[in-house]
Amino acid sequence: MSRAREWGRAIPPRRVDLSVRIGSLELRNPVLTASGTFGYGDEYAHVVDLRRLGGIVTKTVTVRPRPGNAPTRIAETAGGMLNSIGLENVGLARFRSEKLPRLAELKATVIASVGGETEDELAELLEALGAEPGVAAFEINFSCPNVAAGGARYWASPSRLEATMRRLRPLSPRPLIAKLSPDVTDIRDTARACEAGGADALTAVNTFVGMSIDLDRMRSRLGRATGGLSGPAIKPLALARCHEAAHAVGIPVIGSGGVAGGRDALEFIAAGAAAVQIGTATFVEPGVAARVVDEMREWLASHGIARVADFRGTFAAPAAQGCAPADARELAEDRP
Amino acid sequence: MSAPAARTWRQCDARVRAQRHFGGDFHWLDLDVPPDFETPEAGQFVQLLLEPPSPVLLPRPMSIAGAVRRARSLTLGFLYAPVGTGTRALAALEPGSRVRVTGPLGRGYPLGRPGTPVLVAGGRGVAPLLMAADALARQRRSAEFVFGARTRSLLVGLDEARTRIVKRGGRLHLATDDGSRGLRGNVVQVLERLAPRLAAPLVIHACGPHAMLSAIARWATAHGAEAWLAMESVMACGTGVCRGCPLPCSAQARERVLAAGAASGAAALRGNPEWAMCCTDGPVFEARDLDWERVE
Ligand SMILES: Cc1cc2nc3c(=O)[nH]c(=O)nc-3n(C[C@H](O)[C@H](O)[C@H](O)COP(=O)(O)OP(=O)(O)OC[C@H]3O[C@@H](n4cnc5c(N)ncnc54)[C@H](O)[C@@H]3O)c2cc1C
Ligand SMILES: Cc1cc2nc3c(=O)[nH]c(=O)nc-3n(C[C@H](O)[C@H](O)[C@H](O)COP(=O)(O)O)c2cc1C
Ligand code: FES
Numbered sequence: 001m002s003r004a005r006e007w008g009r010a011i012p013p014r015r016v017d018l019s020v021r022i023g024s025l026e027l028r029n030p031v032l033t034a035s036g037t038f039g040y041g042d043e044y045a046h047v048v049d050l051r052r053l054g055g056i057v058t059k060t061v062t063v064r065p066r067p068g069n070a071p072t073r074i075a076e077t078a079g080g081m082l083n084s085i086g087l088e089n090v091g092l093a094r095f096r097s098e099k100l101p102r103l104a105e106l107k108a109t110v111i112a113s114v115g116g117e118t119e120d121e122l123a124e125l126l127e128a129l130g131a132e133p134g135v136a137a138f139e140i141n142f143s144c145p146n147v148a149a150g151g152a153r154y155w156a157s158p159s160r161l162e163a164t165m166r167r168l169r170p171l172s173p174r175p176l177i178a179k180l181s182p183d184v185t186d187i188r189d190t191a192r193a194c195e196a197g198g199a200d201a202l203t204a205v206n207t208f209v210g211m212s213i214d215l216d217r218m219r220s221r222l223g224r225a226t227g228g229l230s231g232p233a234i235k236p237l238a239l240a241r242c243h244e245a246a247h248a249v250g251i252p253v254i255g256s257g258g259v260a261g262g263r264d265a266l267e268f269i270a271a272g273a274a275a276v277q278i279g280t281a282t283f284v285e286p287g288v289a290a291r292v293v294d295e296m297r298e299w300l301a302s303h304g305i306a307r308v309a310d311f312r313g314t315f316a317a318p319a320a321q322g323c324a325p326a327d328a329r330e331l332a333e334d335r336p
Numbered sequence: 337m338s339a340p341a342a343r344t345w346r347q348c349d350a351r352v353r354a355q356r357h358f359g360g361d362f363h364w365l366d367l368d369v370p371p372d373f374e375t376p377e378a379g380q381f382v383q384l385l386l387e388p389p390s391p392v393l394l395p396r397p398m399s400i401a402g403a404v405r406r407a408r409s410l411t412l413g414f415l416y417a418p419v420g421t422g423t424r425a426l427a428a429l430e431p432g433s434r435v436r437v438t439g440p441l442g443r444g445y446p447l448g449r450p451g452t453p454v455l456v457a458g459g460r461g462v463a464p465l466l467m468a469a470d471a472l473a474r475q476r477r478s479a480e481f482v483f484g485a486r487t488r489s490l491l492v493g494l495d496e497a498r499t500r501i502v503k504r505g506g507r508l509h510l511a512t513d514d515g516s517r518g519l520r521g522n523v524v525q526v527l528e529r530l531a532p533r534l535a536a537p538l539v540i541h542a543c544g545p546h547a548m549l550s551a552i553a554r555w556a557t558a559h560g561a562e563a564w565l566a567m568e569s570v571m572a573c574g575t576g577v578c579r580g581c582p583l584p585c586s587a588q589a590r591e592r593v594l595a596a597g598a599a600s601g602a603a604a605l606r607g608n609p610e611w612a613m614c615c616t617d618g619p620v621f622e623a624r625d626l627d628w629e630r631v632e
Contacts, residue, residue, distance in 0.1 A: 074572050
């Protein structure tokens with residue numbers, strides 16, 4: 001029996017409903033661009049029709065402008081890339097006065113990524129931008145591996161995450177999405193902490209801390225010793241973290257890590273993600289996100305699945321494939 | 337300011353038209369891109385992406401060394417050295433193979449500047465200057481072409497350079513470190529000798545190893561010449577988005593970016609007072625905009 005028959009008869013692709021909800025946010029499809037890989041939104045507007053995407057997540061903005069790290073900032077590795085950009089961005093004032101007005105013209109669903117070294121800085125950002133009409137939601141970057149202060153290590157503490165989310169939640173009427181680092185002992189702990197603090201959704205995951213040494217010169221291929229690993233190389237890792245997070249919380253989870261095609265995206269959805277983000281693949285193929293939308297639609301249509309929302313979490317459900325998260329959750333709850 | 341960065345870059349399929357050895361370890365690659373590909377300027381580059389299964393993930397930046405328009409295509413020429421996994425795979429491509437091209441990218445040489453154009457190439461840095469020589473010839477401006485390398489075999493594309501320069505009334509000046517061809521010495525020594533014979537101001541357009549470009553930058557500053565230098569950096573996106581290809585700004589460029597930021601001009605939208613992005617602020621930079629003490 002063919003796989004397609006397990007789902008149902010093929011339907012015309014145009015009949016597939018790709019819309020998804022992330023809290024109060026309605027997306028026309030589940031494909032978003034990942035923060036830091038699509039600029040502030042307008043750089044690719046002449047090659048990608050932004051209205052075909054579920055939305056765009058802007059480069060993480062911080063209160064003060066950041067110049068970023070010294071070179072070398074990029075190194076290619078097997079199936080992936082390491083970056084140590086260091087959150088280079090124009091800062092809150094210029095984001096507000098220059099970038100947001102431009103984004104408003106693009107008619108895309110805009111999710112603004114915000115980052116801070118402390119709870120106070122994040123609060124300042126949300127106080128300033130929280131009610132901006134051009135921003136549909138906020139993604140809070142709790143997970144940059146390339147900054148000394150306020151990076152993934154600082155935000156690895158569940159109690160700190162929960163307290164911060166509690167403080168931030170009332171500052172904006174828009175959905176707040178917490179972006180998590182994969183480099184924690186158990187992502188279910190950070191995921192639950194954000195949910196408890198009032199996050200409307202999660203993004204799982206940011207880049208993995210990685211390293212590459214040039215043996216001939218006995219120095220790092222990056223200007224810093226470590227960087228964040230992204231691209232196809234991390235997809236299986238990211239998928240596992242996303243699956244764990246999605247089964248640990250009741251809020252929607254957005255998958256991120258190595259998506260480069262429609263089938264990659266659908267793996268994340270099957271694992272429990274409500275939507276996906278595409279990062280590194282955009283550097284290889286600027287129009288990749290729109291292609292992923294088309295490929296998802298085709299695949300769902302050929303398997304007779306009329307709503308992508310129905311496909312979400314289908315992998316974990318009856319598959320009886322040793323679904324660790326449920327058992328592990330009990331173990332986690334037993335812990336002192 | 338150098339030529340404005342192209343906002344009309346795009347990604348398209350290209351076909352290998354020809355691939356040949358070009359002396360030493362160098363290759364010349366001709367790629368046919370669709371005719372609506374924007375005509376590139378000398379100094380601009382493209383990102384070349386190999387078809388799957390490719391041994392590398394990211395595209396590889398490559399200067400455009402030639403552009404020939406035909407009825408139904410535009411042929412772009414590249415001069416490159418197979419140095420690693422990606423460029424070795426490129427060198428293995430046969431005519432007819434497919435490659436993806438994103439471009440044209442970056443800002444090229446401002447060849448229309450008033451003054452005497454002097455093109456200076458070091459080793460494979462000759463690639464964008466071959467195209468610059470073509471462009472100047474089309475403008476019917478004769479150019480001085482200074483070409484340097486460690487030894488004669490590294491004067492890659494010397495015949496090509498001679499054809500483009502000398503046949504159009506320009507003059508070729510050679511230098512090798514070991515004296516095996518032309519002057520024994522480097523391109524800056526050639527500039528030193530040449531300058532008194534040329535009408536000021538000199539407008540230098542150069543590409544080559546960073547050490548050479550840094551020496552030219554210092555010479556130009558000391559002699560009141562303009563210098564436009566094509567730089568390299570490791571790149572991912574090539575389009576200004578990833579912020580991965582920084583070069584250090586000079587104090588003067590920093591002030592200009594800060595002033596423009598306050599005035600909120602569109603040109604300053606990407607402005608970072610500390611780092612300029614090689615791919616969109618360059619690859620051709622005016623010498624005084626970079627901090628040569630900190631260029632790696
Ligand atoms: C704007 C621009 C224009 C360029 N134009 C040309 C050109 O016309 N002809 C040409 O031969 N090369 C050119 N290069 C360099 C070319 O991009 C690199 O040689 C290429 O990326 C190496 O890829 P690889 O996979 O073969 O090497 P890898 O396997 O990635 O690395 C092999 C070696 O190449 C070095 N390398 C990697 N990337 C670069 C880089 N960007 N610049 C310098 N060295 C690098 C590495 O440090 C390493 O030592 C240009 C680079 C830039 C940024
Ligand atoms: C060059 C680069 C810059 C990034 N900058 C940010 C950033 O500013 N904020 C953020 O939350 N994530 C940032 N990321 C992480 C991506 O958003 C994404 O989560 C990660 O790259 C994994 O997805 P991918 O494998 O599809 O790239 C960056 C990634 C890259 C490669
Ligand atoms: S290569 Fe991405 S910003 Fe220059």
